[in-house]
Amino acid sequence: MDFEAKIREDRESLVEDIKKLVSINSVETDPEEGMPFGRGPAEALQCFLTLAEEMGFQTENFDNYAGHIDFGEGDETVGILGHMDVVPCGDGWVCDPFCPEVIDGKLYGRGVLDNKGPMAVCLHALKILKEMGLPLKKKVRMIIGANEETNWGCVDYYFNKKKITPPQISFTPDAEFPLKHGEKGVFQYQLVTDIKENIVLEGGNAYNSVAEYAYALLPQETEAKVEAGIEAWGKDTGCRYEYSIEDGRLKLEAFGFAAHAANPQKGTNAITGIMKAVQDLALGSELSDIADFYMEKIGFNLYGENIGIGLEDEVSGRLSFNVGKVETTDGKILFSIDNRVPVSYKCEEAQKLVEKELEGTRFRFENPQATESIYVPKDSFLVETLMEVYKDVTGDADAEPQVDGACSYARALDNCVAFGAILPGQPDLMHQKNEYLELEQLNMWMKIYLEAIYRLAK
Numbered sequence: 001m002d003f004e005a006k007i008r009e010d011r012e013s014l015v016e017d018i019k020k021l022v023s024i025n026s027v028e029t030d031p032e033e034g035m036p037f038g039r040g041p042a043e044a045l046q047c048f049l050t051l052a053e054e055m056g057f058q059t060e061n062f063d064n065y066a067g068h069i070d071f072g073e074g075d076e077t078v079g080i081l082g083h084m085d086v087v088p089c090g091d092g093w094v095c096d097p098f099c100p101e102v103i104d105g106k107l108y109g110r111g112v113l114d115n116k117g118p119m120a121v122c123l124h125a126l127k128i129l130k131e132m133g134l135p136l137k138k139k140v141r142m143i144i145g146a147n148e149e150t151n152w153g154c155v156d157y158y159f160n161k162k163k164i165t166p167p168q169i170s171f172t173p174d175a176e177f178p179l180k181h182g183e184k185g186v187f188q189y190q191l192v193t194d195i196k197e198n199i200v201l202e203g204g205n206a207y208n209s210v211a212e213y214a215y216a217l218l219p220q221e222t223e224a225k226v227e228a229g230i231e232a233w234g235k236d237t238g239c240r241y242e243y244s245i246e247d248g249r250l251k252l253e254a255f256g257f258a259a260h261a262a263n264p265q266k267g268t269n270a271i272t273g274i275m276k277a278v279q280d281l282a283l284g285s286e287l288s289d290i291a292d293f294y295m296e297k298i299g300f301n302l303y304g305e306n307i308g309i310g311l312e313d314e315v316s317g318r319l320s321f322n323v324g325k326v327e328t329t330d331g332k333i334l335f336s337i338d339n340r341v342p343v344s345y346k347c348e349e350a351q352k353l354v355e356k357e358l359e360g361t362r363f364r365f366e367n368p369q370a371t372e373s374i375y376v377p378k379d380s381f382l383v384e385t386l387m388e389v390y391k392d393v394t395g396d397a398d399a400e401p402q403v404d405g406a407c408s409y410a411r412a413l414d415n416c417v418a419f420g421a422i423l424p425g426q427p428d429l430m431h432q433k434n435e436y437l438e439l440e441q442l443n444m445w446m447k448i449y450l451e452a453i454y455r456l457a458k
């Protein structure tokens with residue numbers, strides 16, 4: 001379908017609408033009467049629905065948790081899922097992140113990429129399809145959440161409390177192009193052991209990030225051995241080490257490199273750095289015991305093989321194993337673990353395997369939190385159609401759909417894939433300072449989403 005002229009005609013009003021949405025600070029705040037995620041998310045959601053009403057669409061606001069916009073009729077529904085809340089901005093912006101500005105052809109503002117810009121593009125795509133009066137067999141429904149960035153209270157309310165029937169097929173423009181048709185399970189838990197000695201071992205700060213810093217307190221007498229060991233440990237672990245003497249104990253610090261838990265091989269784990277050093281020092285203490293366990297069951301292995309969960313499948317590859325955090329508290333040491341589980345396995349299967357491997361050791365398994373994987377086959381109508389659109393519009397004939405360990409909004413419902421909106425080569429500034437959108441890119445987005453909605457619904 002030739003949408004070029006329409007896209008050109010619509011361009012200015014699209015940019016205005018993105019600016020209008022981005023001008024609302026929709027970072028979550030404390031709830032207010034009728035505004036479960038605070039004023040900003042509610043206002044941004046209503047603003048989006050109002051834009052749609054002005055274009056002549058039916059809309060419904062579900063108590064400022066979420067809303068939807070309907071276009072057309074049909075037994076089947078094509079869903080487009082996105083959100084109007086944003087993450088906090090931090091400092092160092094070239095402009096006020098809630099007063100969007102165009103500088104050198106780039107529109108700066110919080111949410112231009114994540115997710116207000118792409119959602120405005122999809123809404124304008126619906127507007128163009130409506131104006132052109134093209135015959136569609138399916139209904140198209142945009143579902144807009146107001147709480148994606150924190151707890152997903154929006155989609156929970158919409159699907160579980162209000163029990164709105166999910167569309168049969170959906171995409172979310174809240175990740176990257178070309179397309180993700182599967183996402184591994186996210187399985188987080190703790191490995192815990194009780195301690196009797198006065199151990200201090202701390203590092204990392206979240207399950208889902210490779211620990212970039214860790215330290216332990218050791219007996220001062222280890223100083224000579226530490227001094228002698230640092231160089232070799234650095235070579236083994238990739239960490240940089242420092243030590244100091246504090247109150248009669250030696251503080252050994254390791255500095256690694258943070259990375260997302262879905263790709264632990266991109267980082268250097270400082271907790272592993274400390275554990276390796278402690279093991280080498282062979283102190284004969286309880287901490288040594290813990291380091292021995294760690295190096296045997298985890299160590300440098302990032303795929304869970306040493307702890308019995310070397311799971312793998314053809315469509316999604318290997319399980320990933322990340323140690324995000326270690327803490328000493330209330331007579332216990334807790335390691336916080338994040339696994340991304342291949343789509344053919346349930347998190348519970350991984351749990352059973354780990355528990356079995358812990359039998360007879362001093363460690364136990366605690367606090368599991370599972371988000372199961374999602375998967376839509378490559379040869380489904382949804383994936384095939386969207387890939388075809390992407391290849392046709394971009395000319396990138398070699399593009400392949402992906403499966404990875406990330407956690408996108410697509411998990412909110414069945415039969416949903418992440419489709420855009422970051423294009424290859426476009427800097428991924430989602431959640432970063434100076435989030436910007438090259439206005440040049442808007443035409444490509446419009447062409448892809450227009451064609452995608454049209455081909456899915458026609």
Ligand SMILES: [Zn+2]
Nearest residue numbers: 114115148174
């Ligand atoms: Zn997002």
